Amino acid sequence: MQIGRQEQTQHHLSQAKVVCFHCGLTLQQGFNFSATVFGVSQKMCCRGCQSVAESIVENGLEDYYKHRTELPKTAEDLVPDVLLQLALYDHPEVQKSFVLDGEGDYKEASLILEGITCAACVWLNERHLNQLSGVISVNVNYGSQRARVRWNDHQIKLSQILAEINKIGYHAHPFSAQQQDALRQQQRKSDFRRLAVAGLSAGQVMMIAVALYAGPAQGLEFATAQLLRWFSFVLTIPAITYAAWPFYVSAWCSIRNRQVGMDVPISLGLMTGFVGSVWATVHGQGVVYFDTLTMLVFFLLGTRYLERNAREKSIEASENLLRLAPVMATKVEGQTQTLTPVMELKLGDLILARPGETIAADGKVVTGESSVDESLLTGESRPLPKSLGAQVFAGSINYESPLTIQVTAIAENTMLAGISRLLDRAQAEKPKLAETADRVAAYFTSALLVTVALVALVWWQIQPDRILEIVLTVLVVSCPCALSLAAPAAFAAAGSHLIERGVLLTRGHALETLAKVTHFVFDKTGTLTLGQLSLVNTITHADLDAEACLQLAASLEKHSEHALAKAFLNAQGHHPVQLATEVKNIPGQGVEGLVAGLKLRLGNAKLHQTFSADLAQEYLSGATVVWLSDETRLLATFVLADQTRPEAQALIQKLKQQGLQVSILSGDSAEAVSHFAKLVGVDDWNAACSPADKLAHLHALQAQGAVVAMVGDGINDAPVLAAAQVSMAMGSGTQMARATGDVVLLTEHLLEIEHALVTSRFGISVIRQNFIWAIAYNLVTLPFAATGLLSPWMAAIGMSVSSLIVVLNALRLK
Missing domain, CATH: 2.70.150.10 (Calcium-transporting ATPase, cytoplasmic transduction domain A)
Known part of the structure; x- marks a missing residue:
């Protein structure tokens, strides 16, 4: 029966002039719809079938027509399951879990991209999606294989974006920390399997190589040597095919996109060495390099396995946040x-x-x-x-x-999701140092291929039988793996270390710019202070003690929404307060009401003009003063002030000890700012600053050559945070400030600012060390390889050890 249905289906499909290729209905005269399927124009019965067929073809799902066993019977059957599943992602209830609604029709989602194998894959996805009408931005993180996409939902639907990704050969679905972790574990197991295969292969081939190397001196017969070569050939196949497969895929991606990645010379070296060794084995003459090739694959995979683990530590730190909820x-x-x-x-x-x-x-x-x-x-x-x-x-x-x-x-x-988005942004944006390293590595790789050609030409004239050995050595020893790992490994380690301490780097350039800072500029309220008034002193004027006066004030303020009310209630703590009645708010002055039958007033000087002679006393500079009185006398004076954060003074001292200039730009009064600046040890301060004033002061500093780090927390700090070379936002501040900041301080410990500065300087020092080592290694070893003073196995060990040194040096930042 099944075979009969398939034959019937194929019969219907072959009758393109009689029935619709998509649904099988008889074509009506006068209708001329068609769609190209399998490269052939196929007749369609209506515009609906035409649209669906075109969508199937455009999304790379033509195999739907190959594998269907019967024609669709209902309208729902006309669309393959894959397209229907993608359409589900447009449903508002489904999107609640992973889509952030922006202003108007703008939306943002975090997606997992399966199939990303190299930087070229990242480039292809970003370029393709950015060309779509309605897509605002696409950032793909190669390390985590996550993409953050922003689009206009009125112009394009999420299902269309996912379909476009499928169209170019990748698979995307909403990000889930659990699913991403499962994929990462799967990738890690796959990498370990390849590493194990390469290790076993290299170990066996190396044992045979010992016999081949010692053979001439020990009288090894030709037939035995030839047999050993064939054994080496067989044992090399798993390493050179299965284990080395990621190098070939990455190299092909680079070539297909007209780029020269570092896996290109590796792949050329492996294929050149393998083909040459097979030729020598088949013909029974020449040198075989099976030991070098298997050892090279093993060392390369081992180094990359360590590097991937180091990089994923930073990624896992962000995803661990998402698992909390x-x-x-x-x-x-x-x-x-x-x-x-x-x-x-x-x-x-x-x-x-x-x-x-x-x-x-x-x-x-x-x-x-x-x-x-x-x-x-x-x-x-x-x-x-x-x-x-x-x-x-x-x-x-x-x-x-x-x-x-x-x-x-x-x-x-949620705040949790907001932190995750900031981490996504930081990990997707490549630092300038990393971009520079990539460009240098690309130029170096291109120069290397030219050098290989010249070296081969020279040795063809000098000693043709050594060309394979020399070319293989040059390709292996000069691979720019260490150069490409120099910056990313260090940035990943530093980012992972800082987030564990509550410091979130939200921009790719933050670490390297922070290391260059010469001037720190602080907002005062909410940054160096707690941003909320606290009761610092109570002065009594009658027979009531301070505790009783505070209780009366708290009774009046219990149901008030004024900012001062919270200060009184916090000072009262868990102690019970009496219920105030007939409470009346007097705008701009204070509050009055009855407490235990006593009429009380709590407010500023305007509310207590009767006692003006008693209000002229000097109090804490910059403080807010509130008085409590009854109908005949002044009962108490309450002095409220914004409290300095516990570590503010220590932070300023540590920054000054490192030779940095420190300034305060505040919107508060000159009296309040002057008092506070003196308290924490800042000599350069400006008060009563509007957002425009702060921006002008910042530009003046930058005009003098200062590299400025701005630390703030409020909406009014957003412009100056955006203008600073590097900006640090308090995690307790406004959403706008956090979005503008290059660094977000999630913790309340201000000394973490200084620790971030120290970490950034150490991180840049480590990156410079890595660059110097990688470049020096290549410059020193390349002449030795080109002149035939190095053997291929030496080159393999040297290149792998060079990359390993770079990774281990970066891990010192942990």
Whole structure:
């Protein structure tokens, strides 16, 4: 029956003039639709079949027509399953888990790209997708094989983008940390298998090579030597085919895209040596290099295995963040608690976080008090106290008691996802040093191929029987592997080290620019200070003590939304307050009300003009002063000020010790900034600065040749953060500041700024050491190889050890 249906189908397909090639319906007269399938124009019954057929062909799915066993019976059957699956990704509910909605119709998604084998693959995907109408930007990270795509949903759908990727031979699907880890484990196992095969092959061939090398001196017979050569040939095949396959694929990608990658000379060397050795084996004369080839493949794979592991440490650090968030949450509806997928939560929903559980979404605490571990998000090692109104983040762990949380952000809108996007951006953007190394490696590889041709020509004139040996040695010894690894390995190690300490590099250039900084410019409020007023002093004027006065003030402010109210309530702590009645807010002055039958006023000098003679006292410079009074007397003076961050003064001192200039640009009053600058030890400061003023000061410094690092946290800092050579945003600051910053300080420890500076300088030093070593190695060994003073096996060991030294040197940054 199955065979009969296939024959019937082929009969229908052959009757292109009678029935529709796609659906099999009889063609109506007067309709002239067609589509090219298998290179032949096929008749279609309608525009719908024509469109579907063209889509199938354009997406590389023509095999659908080869493998179908019967014609479709329903409209749904007209579209292959692959296209239907891609269309599912356009559904809003499906997109909730991995698509970030931007302004208007703009959207952004993180995708896994399968099939990426080299930098040429990255180039091909980026170039192809950037040409599509509606695609705003595409950044593909070669290390993690992730792509971040931004598009206009009105102009192009995500399913179309995924189909275009399929069209050029790659497979894309939404990023999942778990799935990505599974793919990475699969790749790691594959790499290890290739390494094992190459190692076993090299070990066996090397044992035979010992006999071949010692044979002439020990009277080895020709027939025995020839047999050993054939054994070596057979044992080399697994290494030169299966184990070395990634080199050939990468070299072919480079050639196909008219580029010269470092795997081109490696592949040429392997193929040249293998073909020459096979020829010598078949003809029974000449030298065979099976030992050198297997050893070269083994050392190369070993070095790259170590380098890949080092690079993936940085990538895994970012993906570990995404694994923090649970997939299920306990949703609270009245007295009912239900286990609900996080993707089904909506803004405003209430969720329960029990002790020991991971918080499922960003939100605010509505009931309960506990401590929360945010160490993996911020680097803060101590659990942070959380009470009513406190902000909590997805991925943090609740410690002590249950918290009921009102959801404010889920999925791609959480702080966790935001950090991941910044990491994606940093890993996708290639630093200038890495770009320079790639260009140098490309030029060097091109020059190497020319050199090989010249060396071969010279040796053809001098000693033709040594051409194969010399060419193989030159190709192997001068491969620019170490040069290409010099910068990426160091950047990956430094980035992984810093994120573990709560410092997130969000731009590719951040590390190398930070190392060149000559001037640090700080915003004051929220950067060097906590950005919130705290009660620093209470002065009593009547028979009530300070604690009683504070309790009365907190009673008046309990239901106020004013910024000062939080300072009083925080100072009161967990102590109970009396209930104030007839509370009235007086705009621009303060608040008044009844507490235990006593009419009280709490506010500024305007609210207490009756006591003006008592208000003229000098208080802390730059502080906010609030008075409490009843109807007949002044009860207390409260002095509130923004608190300096604990490590601010130590940070300024350490920066100065490193020879850096430090300035403060603040929008606060001159009095407040002057007092604060003196407190932390900054001599150069400017007060009452608007965003434009800050920008002007920054440009003035840059005009004098300063390389400026700007540290800020607010919306008004965004322009100056963008203008600085390198910008550092406080993780507790605004979303705009974090998006503008090249470096985001997730932790509250200011001294991590100085540590990032030290790490950047050490990192650039390591990269320079790697460059010097790689270039010096090639310059020294190339003449020896070209003049025949090196053997191919020596070249293989030297090149591999050179790459290994570069990787191990980079790992010192860990």
